[in-house]
Amino acid sequence: MYLQPFQAEHKSYEKQLSDSASDQDDKDQNIDQTLINPSAQGLQRFDYFSRTKETATFRITALSLASANAAAAKLQKCYHENVKTPSYDTQHLERWDNLQRNSLLSACKQVHVDVTLNYNLNRIELRGFLSDLDRIRTHEIIKEAEQDVHEKQHALLMSKQVQWSRIDVDWTGDVLTPYDPLTNYRIEMAYINKDPNKMLGATYIDFAKWKELPETPGDPNHPPVSVHRHSITEEMAFENPQHWKGMGKNELDLVPLQENNPEYEKVETAFRESVKQPSTKIVRIERVQNTTLHKQYMALKAEMRRRVKDCERTTLWHGTKEKSVDGIVRFGFNRSYSGGNKRTAHGQGVYFATEASYSCHNQYAKKDSQGQRRLFLCKALVGKYVKGHKDMRVADHNVFDSAVDDVNNPGIFVIFKDVQAYPEYLIICKDK
Structure with missing residues (x-):
């Protein structure tokens, strides 16, 4: 239907629809300028969306100013509904090298998406149109970068062996x-x-x-x-424990323990005394045999014992969800695999409890579809520890090896190195 308004009463209203989240100058931030190593502190912003010079102008013709304003409001609403600000938590953002960092920045610049690198929280924050955000391989870029950092950490430790x-x-x-x-x-x-x-x-x-x-x-x-x-290190330190089952050429094995086995009874007793819930039933116990991970743990132990003689705790608990088990068993306690419950009260590391009752809580050992929980009985190289705080990403000034909730009577230990703990047993349990 076409409406011809009266010429004398017709008015035209032009609305400039734009969105700007920054009052900074218009200087271009190109990728070439980011090749210098970053300070990896605080916030770093790259405004590829907010600073774009591309604008859209809509000329709205209406019978009244109110109608024009209503139409403009609907356009603004549509615009803002399509601008999203997702965030992604990482483990080692401050350790990304220029190649990893620029891979993300280049992908975001190409499709005009803002990037904020929050080194305080190890978090990546994006802002842009939903259709443009979907074109970035954000999860793949983060996964590849974190795996590369993880490999370099293992490489550094291996070079000492x-x-x-x-x-x-x-x-x-x-x-x-x-x-x-x-x-x-x-x-x-x-x-x-x-x-x-x-x-x-x-x-x-x-x-x-x-x-x-x-x-x-x-x-x-x-x-x-x-x-x-x-x-470099004596071969004796690299030998698998004598009670392990023969593995042949395999580097990894999960060995179910039989209920009448003394080893099973020892683990069961430790769990019962610590979980303090008679209604909890053990479904099964499995011994984790990871040759590579154990060698790396023993090498770090040999190094740490030169500084701290009594550096190891042999009975610590870590609760996790079902999907994190495989990553922990294969790669150790990298925070990418070890539960993702974002506990940060005592530091941004991996948490272990002295009591199974704490780790068995559903916040950490989340029930699966069958109502089963999963805990690891671990040994950890806690070394010299200090009271932790929520912003701690590494043990202070390399003087300490771990953080705790209470220096005089630790109930929680927080470690910051992937091979600083070894998952000796996986316990699967459920309520009766």
């Missing part, structure tokens, strides 16, 4: 040239897992010949060179 080197030759004779920690870690993991060859870009390690060989035979830029493996 084992060092692989090239045997180069100069005028003085044979010279050992160590591989960098990340390459060293990848070579060692391939060696442990019996991978026949380990690619290193244009070369690979042939473990049968103990040589680094070029991928293309005869490549003059990468002549064959012998390699050497040196075990």
